[in-house]
Amino acid sequence: LKASDRLSFYGFDAPMEMTGANSPRPALTALQAYLATNLKPTLLPATAGTIDTLAGADERWSNPAAILDPSESVGASDEANTLRLLADDLAAVLIAESPRLIASTSRNAWWRAYLHARTAAGLLRYHAAMANASDNRVARLLGLRDVMMADNLNAILTREGQRGPTLMFGHNLHLQKGRSKWHLGDLSLEWWSVGSIIGAQLGDQYAVLCSALGAAPHQGLNAPAPDTLEGILSALPESRYLFKSGSLTTALSRMASNLVLRTDAAPNNGYFPLDPHQLNEADGVIFVRDV
Structure with missing residues (x-):
């Protein structure tokens, strides 16, 4: 089959579950490596060594105790805050240099690097919310997961939209157009799902x-x-x-x-x-x- 006639399969969920979220280090490292391979070092805000030092062991981030206890999360540490700034700076370089990067590599390679940029930013945002002890903490975490889903889906639609419609499969609570609601123990949780976010943006193009x-x-x-x-x-x-x-x-x-x-x-x-x-x-x- 011609490439234009082939089906493409993507995942759009965020790398997290009820028990915890992944470390941002692999995504940041992959993004930095792509940029470092194709750009002058002076254009990059950080080296791979700097990222490794700031991130530390992946187990610090995936600690399951942080789900129930905000004080166990590393998301509000000085290192995490610095990584959030670096993730933003690396993403800015990726976009600013996209003409050069796509010409010297490929659209597919650049798109994958952009996936790493979104993942790193989303994970750092999520970990910061895990470290927050506010009353709406759990609802915010649920909402941030769906924000990452929406970001991923928008990227897929941008890439594949000219080839035809996109079929998405997920849970009702994620895909419905209205505000999602979930009673978890004593908590009554509400948040905007990926369906409500994408539905508001696309209008009748989303069903x-x-x-x-x-x-x-x-x-x-x-x-x-x-x-x-x-x-x-x-x-x-x-x-x-x-x-x-x-x-x-x-x-x-x-x-x-x-x-x-x-x-x-x-x-x-x-x-x-x-x-x-x-x-x-x-x-x-x-x-x-x-x-």
Whole structure:
């Protein structure tokens, strides 16, 4: 196949999870190495040795204790603050010298270096928020992860937009157009998801299909209660459906039933129900009764 006819696959999530976030050192080192290989040393704000010294061991950054205790995070240290400035300066050099760099390497090589620049900046921003003990700390961390997703997706759209549409796969809470909500223990969390960010920027060029699941017995998720969205859909004659959100919302309102959010969960905590009151934040709903 010609290159223009091939499918391209990308990841757009940030290098982090609930248990912690990666060190920015690998991304910064890769960015610095690309610039150092192709530019005069006088144009660079830092050497690889400087970055290694400031970053220290990667384990300092991925310390799982920092998720629950801001004082365990290195994100507010003098070294981290210096690295944030260096990351910004390195990214500025990458963009300012892009004509020379693309001509001497390739668009693909420059694009990958830009990925490293985004990753380093996003991780340092995230670690700084981890070190903050404010009341909205967890919600801010969730929002910053989606900011990194949005940055990555925008870069993908810029690169691939002329070749056709981009299909993105992710969790409903990340892709829906409205404000995401999550009850975690005693915390009631809200943040703007990547879908809401990209949806606001692209308008009707962004469409999202949310998914709803009836039961997955092999994962410990049993049949839903009848007063939930999943319970209503499970009672339909077919096992799979694709609905327009507006049509589904209208049909549910005619039933005059007060649907509640599903509260049962799979033991691995990987399942989140679809909120019946947020159907308008998607363009359609894919329902599968059993998996």
